[in-house]
Amino acid sequence: MGIIRKTKSVKKILNEFQIESKALSTLDLIHRFEAEFNKTTIYRVLDKLEDDGVLHSFQGKNGVKWYAKCEDCTEHKHSDIHPHFQCLSCGQTDCLDFSIHIPKIPNREVSFSQFLLQGHCENCMA
Amino acid sequence: MGIIRKTKSVKKILNEFQIESKALSTLDLIHRFEAEFNKTTIYRVLDKLEDDGVLHSFQGKNGVKWYAKCEDCTEHKHSDIHPHFQCLSCGQTDCLDFSIHIPKIPNREVSFSQFLLQGHCENCMA
DNA sequence: ACTGTTAATGCAACTGAGTTGCAAATATAA
DNA sequence: TTATATTTGCAACTCAGTTGCATTAACAGT
Numbered sequence: 001m002g003i004i005r006k007t008k009s010v011k012k013i014l015n016e017f018q019i020e021s022k023a024l025s026t027l028d029l030i031h032r033f034e035a036e037f038n039k040t041t042i043y044r045v046l047d048k049l050e051d052d053g054v055l056h057s058f059q060g061k062n063g064v065k066w067y068a069k070c071e072d073c074t075e076h077k078h079s080d081i082h083p084h085f086q087c088l089s090c091g092q093t094d095c096l097d098f099s100i101h102i103p104k105i106p107n108r109e110v111s112f113s114q115f116l117l118q119g120h121c122e123n124c125m126a
Numbered sequence: 127m128g129i130i131r132k133t134k135s136v137k138k139i140l141n142e143f144q145i146e147s148k149a150l151s152t153l154d155l156i157h158r159f160e161a162e163f164n165k166t167t168i169y170r171v172l173d174k175l176e177d178d179g180v181l182h183s184f185q186g187k188n189g190v191k192w193y194a195k196c197e198d199c200t201e202h203k204h205s206d207i208h209p210h211f212q213c214l215s216c217g218q219t220d221c222l223d224f225s226i227h228i229p230k231i232p233n234r235e236v237s238f239s240q241f242l243l244q245g246h247c248e249n250c251m252a
Numbered sequence: 253a254c255t256g257t258t259a260a261t262g263c264a265a266c267t268g269a270g271t272t273g274c275a276a277a278t279a280t281a282a
Numbered sequence: 283t284t285a286t287a288t289t290t291g292c293a294a295c296t297c298a299g300t301t302g303c304a305t306t307a308a309c310a311g312t
């Protein structure tokens with residue numbers, strides 16, 4: 001499918017990713033727009049933006065779904081991935097711009113990968 | 127906390143991990159024992175076995191929680207991890223016994239990491 | 253083996269994320 | 283401006299996971 005119409009919700013949601021260069025969780029977005037948009041709309045818009053390749057998603061801590069606008073997503077295929085980092089103190093989550101090479105695994109065919117690093121960001125380091 | 131008593135449920139659940147060397151999801155275990163144990167019990171036993179270091183957990187596809195008995199878990203600390211593999215056809219999920227080195231990231235302190243590979247296992251490869 | 257203590261269990265009710273169907277609203281092409 | 287097809291809001295629903303509490307069962311001490 002994909003985004004067909006530039007509706008208010010699409011524009012506003014995309015704007016959130018524009019002004020912050022980090023990842024945003026579904027729940028965070030639902031909360032930010034709870035006065036303005038129904039949660040169903042948020043789920044649907046995020047789904048479509050991902051289908052369109054505008055956003056990509058990944059699982060954070062506790063299986064929570066995060067979205068980020070990532071410029072170089074199409075490059076990262078097969079055995080190269082870009083990892084994500086989630087701060088365990090403040091929760092800030094973002095893409096890391098290096099890639100990790102996955103060694104060939106005998107008798108397995110790897111098509112996707114997810115790499116989540118958890119720890120403390122610059123602000124939250126002791 | 128941790129396991130204090132060797133109850134029927136603890137023994138039976140551990141046995142499942144003994145006879146299969148792969149990972150099992152919470153839902154799979156709840157289903158396997160639905161006639162025998164309450165789901166609350168399954169959740170609690172798995173929690174405790176993880177606290178005890180007998181099992182370790184990780185997030186699979188769609189944020190589903192998986193558990194596996196992993197012999198060498200304590201070795202894998204800081205910047206070395208062992209990845210997990212999930213087959214997108216049959217769903218079989220297990221630990222991979224190699225480790226991936228995580229490059230130092232400036233201004234971030236990494237304490238945990240999760241690495242999930244998805245693709246096709248030996249049986250499901252075209 | 254028996255008993256008392258305390259952890260473990262089952263149950264029912266609850267929470268909260270995510271989904272679905274449908275009627276109303278709105279973006280866009282003509 | 284209008285027609286039409288997409289998008290939205292709403293309400294109801296599903297389902298994984300949690301909680302409180304009364305009952306059951308493991309096990310240490312005798």
